[in-house]
Amino acid sequence: EPEVTQTPSHQVTQMGQEVILRCVPISNHLYFYWYRQILGQKVEFLVSFYNNEISEKSEIFDDQFSVERPDGSNFTLKIRSTKLEDSAMYFCASSELATSRWQYFGPGTRLTVT
Amino acid sequence: DQQVKQNSPSLSVQEGRISILNCDYTNSMFDYFLWYKKYPAEGPTFLISISSIKDKNEDGRFTVFLNKSAKHLSLHIVPSQPGDSAVYFCAASVMTSGSRLTFGEGTQLTVNP
Numbered sequence: 610e611p612e613v614t615q616t617p618s619h620q621v622t623q624m625g626q627e628v629i630l631r632c633v634p635i636s637n638h639l640y641f642y643w644y645r646q647i648l649g650q651k652v653e654f655l656v657s658f659y660n661n662e663i664s665e666k667s668e669i670f671d672d673q674f675s676v677e678r679p680d681g682s683n684f685t686l687k688i689r690s691t692k693l694e695d696s697a698m699y700f701c702a703s704s705e706l707a708t709s710r711w712q713y714f715g716p717g718t719r720l721t722v723t
Numbered sequence: 724d725q726q727v728k729q730n731s732p733s734l735s736v737q738e739g740r741i742s743i744l745n746c747d748y749t750n751s752m753f754d755y756f757l758w759y760k761k762y763p764a765e766g767p768t769f770l771i772s773i774s775s776i777k778d779k780n781e782d783g784r785f786t787v788f789l790n791k792s793a794k795h796l797s798l799h800i801v802p803s804q805p806g807d808s809a810v811y812f813c814a815a816s817v818m819t820s821g822s823r824l825t826f827g828e829g830t831q832l833t834v835n836p
Contacts, residue, residue, distance in 0.1 A: 652824075657822060700766050717765075
């Protein structure tokens with residue numbers, strides 16, 4: 610069965626450093642998402658992406674965050690200058706349609722900012 | 724953000740019995756609801772969904788009930804199996820406003836053999 614993959618599974622970085630989290634969505638999917646879950650808290654929506662542009666973003670997704678689809682397969686989330694509070698599990702998701710039923714999630718990248 | 728709330732952090736049931744997981748929401752604009760299941764070290768996996776035009780949707784052992792007037796939905800698992808032990812997330816969206824999912828806190832279900 611096709612699946613969303615994410616790399617790395619765990620990323621440790623120092624405060625102020627830039628990180629790039631990578632995702633390979635399911636190949637025929639057109640809509641891409643990033644969510645995060647801070648330890649002990651809810652899964653929170655960050656951003657959705659379609660047709661090479663952001664279609665929706667949350668209040669969490671500020672200027673420190675950016676997303677890109679650099680080629681036909683990867684979808685990346687960049688955090689320019691990490692803060693301690695960026696430590697979380699970051700989930701990539703993709704869907705064939707815009708309807709939310711079909712969001713398939715990757716296994717997540719655990720980001721630890723020290 | 725309290726728009727979707729799961730008040731029970733954990734639930735323990737015996738194998739073969741019914742598991743009932745509950746979820747409440749406050750945003751009356753939500754018109755599509757989903758349940759996701761999550762095992763440790765994995766991402767959420769879609770389980771079942773329901774549109775606001777329905778009050779029940781069934782898929783095998785899983786049934787979701789929606790009570791719009793009470794802004795409440797529940798997931799019934801019958802019969803429960805040990806492999807069902809996982810964290811269950813309720814999520815909601817407004818279909819006409821993109822596909823952002825708003826999640827509840829999750830309920831850890833443990834099914835005891």
